[in-house]
Amino acid sequence: MQPLNRGLETLLCSLVSGADQSWQGASPEDLAQLEQVSGAKLPAAYRAFLARMGRDLGTSRFSSLDFSIAKIISCYEQGVVQPDERFLLIGWEEDDEMMPHVFYDLSRPIRQDALVINRDLDGSSNSPEFETFREFVAWSAIYTLGILEQPCHCMGSLTNEKDVREHLDPAMAAMGFNSPIETGPYCGLYREQRAWLTTLAPIEIGPTHHGFMLGGPSEAELRAILGRIATSTPLELEIETWSRDEDEDEDESEDD
Structure with missing residues (x-):
């Protein structure tokens, strides 16, 4: 055991x-x-x-x-x-x-x-x-030591009439993400070699609306992940804020 x-x-x-x-x-x-x-x-x-x-x-x-x-x-x-x-x-x-x-x-x-x-x-x-x-411990650790340490991260929301994770879990698994610990319908924790995603729903409201935080090496890669979620699930996805470090901004300027 x-x-x-x-x-x-x-x-x-x-x-x-x-x-x-x-x-x-x-x-x-x-x-x-x-x-x-x-x-x-x-x-x-x-x-x-x-x-x-x-x-x-x-x-x-x-x-x-x-x-x-x-x-x-x-x-x-x-x-x-x-x-x-x-x-x-x-x-x-x-x-x-x-x-x-x-x-x-x-x-x-x-x-x-x-x-x-x-x-x-x-x-x-x-x-x-x-x-x-x-x-609580896993979400906090991933946020501070995983997502915030990435060159680029964003915040937003995922909404559905029923359980958000019912649709999100298979979509994340299809992209190679796994969950480090067992969680219930109000909390989603996902990791992949280059990115982290956490979601959290207000317990007093229900699992139909999750706030999310996603961190990874570049905005392009994060947008690709969010695009897969938006196109492969019935979830309503809204991005609220983006944050990029200076190196990421310089890389994008050079690409332009």
Whole structure:
């Protein structure tokens, strides 16, 4: 039987070579202490994540979000967050301008994981973000370490009367893209040798409207990918913004 988060770990190592050598896992005692102070039962996927990189995410760490088990435990022990069987703090936002924090909503378990939400400490705001924590980590890693590192990237939307991914998945597979981890209808993650695509739908609305981000070596190649999606599926595709680095702009000027 493969480890529960094998796909996620493989993805993180593909984005940063040797990333797993920088991880530090939490101990069984750490996990037991977190359950005790939080009053919550940890989902199996989250336990597996903490066991591999719960003490330190190393080169996979987020810029301002602290997912370390030590930080989470301290928030409960200091009374910053109150124990709750339903809402479990999993990510502490260090930047006041980037609030709120990241919580589990354990009343909505799925695929040995649970719904991830943005939540204020007083509970006044609860915003569903991802069906699972694995989707959250994978989407964030692909965006920051995959798409934004490409010479060219764009953002837009994909819309359909029913499930966007029902049509998008086969179209991406036909172009040689694969999905690094299992995801639900609200999140699509696709990679190919030269490009990355992520999609995300608002959970409170439904999987009929996905925002997308696509990154690759050139605008021409990205337009070719988008063209295949537009012509081979019934999806309504809208491009909102383009971003190119200076080298890409110079290359296109020389071609002109």
